[in-house]
Amino acid sequence: MANECRESVRPTIALAMGDPAGVSPELLARLLAEKDVTASARIVIFGDRRILDGGAEVAGVSLDIDTVAEEAQVPAEQVPAGQVPAEPARPVLVDLKNLDPKDVTPSTATLAGGRFATENFRRALLCAAAGKAHAVMFTPFNKKAMRFAYPAYDDEIRFISDTLKDDSPAREFNVLDQLWNARVTSHIPLSEVANAITADAILRNLSLADSCMRAAGFARPRIAVAGLNPHAGDGGNFGREEIDVIEPAVNEAIRRGYAAEGPFPADTVFLRAKRGDFNAVLTMYHDQGQIAMKLMGFDRGVTLVGGYSFPICTPAHGTAYDIAGKGIANVGATRQAMLLAIRMASRARA
Amino acid sequence: MGAYGSRGADQAALAVTAGEPAGIGPDITIAAWRRRRELALPPFYVVADAAFLERRAGELGTAVPLAVVEPEDAAGVFATALPVVDLAMPVTSAPGRPDASSAPAAIAAIRRAVADVMAGRATAIVTNPIAKNVLYRSGFPEPGHTEFLARLVHESSGRECRPVMMLWSPELAVVPVTIHLPLADVPKCLDEALIVETARIVAADLMQRFGIARPRLAIAGLNPHAGEDGALGREDGAIVAPAVARLNAEGIAAKGPLPADTMFHAAARASYDAALCMYHDQALIPIKTLAFDHAVNVTLGLPFVRTSPDHGTAFDIAGTGRADISSLVAALALARRLAVREPVAA
Numbered sequence: 001m002a003n004e005c006r007e008s009v010r011p012t013i014a015l016a017m018g019d020p021a022g023v024s025p026e027l028l029a030r031l032l033a034e035k036d037v038t039a040s041a042r043i044v045i046f047g048d049r050r051i052l053d054g055g056a057e058v059a060g061v062s063l064d065i066d067t068v069a070e071e072a073q074v075p076a077e078q079v080p081a082g083q084v085p086a087e088p089a090r091p092v093l094v095d096l097k098n099l100d101p102k103d104v105t106p107s108t109a110t111l112a113g114g115r116f117a118t119e120n121f122r123r124a125l126l127c128a129a130a131g132k133a134h135a136v137m138f139t140p141f142n143k144k145a146m147r148f149a150y151p152a153y154d155d156e157i158r159f160i161s162d163t164l165k166d167d168s169p170a171r172e173f174n175v176l177d178q179l180w181n182a183r184v185t186s187h188i189p190l191s192e193v194a195n196a197i198t199a200d201a202i203l204r205n206l207s208l209a210d211s212c213m214r215a216a217g218f219a220r221p222r223i224a225v226a227g228l229n230p231h232a233g234d235g236g237n238f239g240r241e242e243i244d245v246i247e248p249a250v251n252e253a254i255r256r257g258y259a260a261e262g263p264f265p266a267d268t269v270f271l272r273a274k275r276g277d278f279n280a281v282l283t284m285y286h287d288q289g290q291i292a293m294k295l296m297g298f299d300r301g302v303t304l305v306g307g308y309s310f311p312i313c314t315p316a317h318g319t320a321y322d323i324a325g326k327g328i329a330n331v332g333a334t335r336q337a338m339l340l341a342i343r344m345a346s347r348a349r350a
Numbered sequence: 351m352g353a354y355g356s357r358g359a360d361q362a363a364l365a366v367t368a369g370e371p372a373g374i375g376p377d378i379t380i381a382a383w384r385r386r387r388e389l390a391l392p393p394f395y396v397v398a399d400a401a402f403l404e405r406r407a408g409e410l411g412t413a414v415p416l417a418v419v420e421p422e423d424a425a426g427v428f429a430t431a432l433p434v435v436d437l438a439m440p441v442t443s444a445p446g447r448p449d450a451s452s453a454p455a456a457i458a459a460i461r462r463a464v465a466d467v468m469a470g471r472a473t474a475i476v477t478n479p480i481a482k483n484v485l486y487r488s489g490f491p492e493p494g495h496t497e498f499l500a501r502l503v504h505e506s507s508g509r510e511c512r513p514v515m516m517l518w519s520p521e522l523a524v525v526p527v528t529i530h531l532p533l534a535d536v537p538k539c540l541d542e543a544l545i546v547e548t549a550r551i552v553a554a555d556l557m558q559r560f561g562i563a564r565p566r567l568a569i570a571g572l573n574p575h576a577g578e579d580g581a582l583g584r585e586d587g588a589i590v591a592p593a594v595a596r597l598n599a600e601g602i603a604a605k606g607p608l609p610a611d612t613m614f615h616a617a618a619r620a621s622y623d624a625a626l627c628m629y630h631d632q633a634l635i636p637i638k639t640l641a642f643d644h645a646v647n648v649t650l651g652l653p654f655v656r657t658s659p660d661h662g663t664a665f666d667i668a669g670t671g672r673a674d675i676s677s678l679v680a681a682l683a684l685a686r687r688l689a690v691r692e693p694v695a696a
Contacts (some may be wrong), residue, residue, distance in 0.1 A: 270635070
């Protein structure tokens, strides 16, 4: 695949097939049947044709894609720089032939499933790192299966950093329609949260959120900063971190030119953001943001990994083993993940 | 309901305290009464200074007929006048400006309402918001409303009770196991006994007051992903899981520790009647997100039913008529239903 794709109007998205035992195959098949999505990007899929065919059968859709055996055979974008392509690009599957359907145990986390998903993800990441795609997307992984295949798999960021040999301070963001959630701490015990909340950590994460949101099209993202304690500390009655750490950090952020406000009580800040007062909420710990975001739109939420040289998007939900293979999985979040990847990829090249 | 409040539940009224007089409590109580027919409100009386209430109605630009009554007669006049059980304690506070008369009036109203409900003269009590700082300045010895109620119960009956706060809405009921603590102190204060004792009270009241034959409790984990087998914190394995096991051994249907971020969506909520949360915002974030304006604060573990609107005194809009009555209306309706033991879907 040539590098010329950088010159065209249409972005290229490298798409990794996720865990084969859950809803990933059927969601991918459904996504590829959404013509408005496939028309707005070149989609290069890494995975196994047989698994994707199984997904299409479950979803009841027919696949309108090309299949090649090697990444080098993916046709280059033939559109002159700056012009809109006349023809929609057909999605191309790079068929790695890396999982026989008979080796899939439905609704179960297995080593075979983990090997399949990690290989697909690695290939998609390296494709983008080589400049041949502008964003990466993947359908849901199962963390247990990923760990069977790659024992050091703490989370996606660890795997990406290892694969790309890039220790950039990357972060997960949750995106629901036009509302973003960034967090200062993530996968750490609750007892360690208060000590991890420093002005420096708040400013770093606020700055990263700001730059990722600008990359997604916000001219000047308005970011609400949540408090740590009940009622944002209630003037120091229920904790002093707001007074000692968070408020000074917000003031410093404002001084540096960010559209930041806060700290706000965490139980109502998302309602205000949803109402349109803010574009994003910076939360202090994992569940402070996850509870509200998942409640407000479980079927449309997107997880974005930002901080690398290209964006990485996935639906916020998991592999849904309980409904896998039934053909009832909702493609909404997968679709939103792809649309965000396309939006950010397009702007990155603009 | 035991010995309390069962007499003449159909005829007796709810006792509503006016709360902090400078706050919106009087406003929303007057506004709710005016819409009593449209909203099919249960009969209630206000415990307040009648002259003050009349003045506030005037400030709100609404002439409201008041009837100073004894609690027993409140239900009978409710259709035509707002029944007031007069405190005979002049209140001088203006909207938004608590003064020296505020705290004594707020406290006296609570005392009277508790005395009434303990004697069976009221079916349940609904308390309007008080201003903790105003009460503290006047020497009020309790951290809040709830603890004060427990003390009054003890004073009048010798009975020890451990009140438990539940936030209830038709969509979701949550109980924070720890409440107004700095987040850093939550892991230190959480132990198996606290979770088990809280859950017992919740289960008992869901049975006795909400009429749920076999209440199902969902117990949230403390850490992200409920600790992920210890990788993200050990409290879920060391404290929450043993508490859940003990509850089940006692015959209380409890499941957990559940990851807090996936336990509140509609399909998950259908599998339990109340969720026990380990800290304030773990409970408040989901209920505010699902039921911002109509969640009700219910106190469990008392010998009577007590509800209150889930908001504060809102000094900034007191006396303007702009206060939203939804939560008070929901609190009145729930108090009535619990007091007369109508089945309520939690």
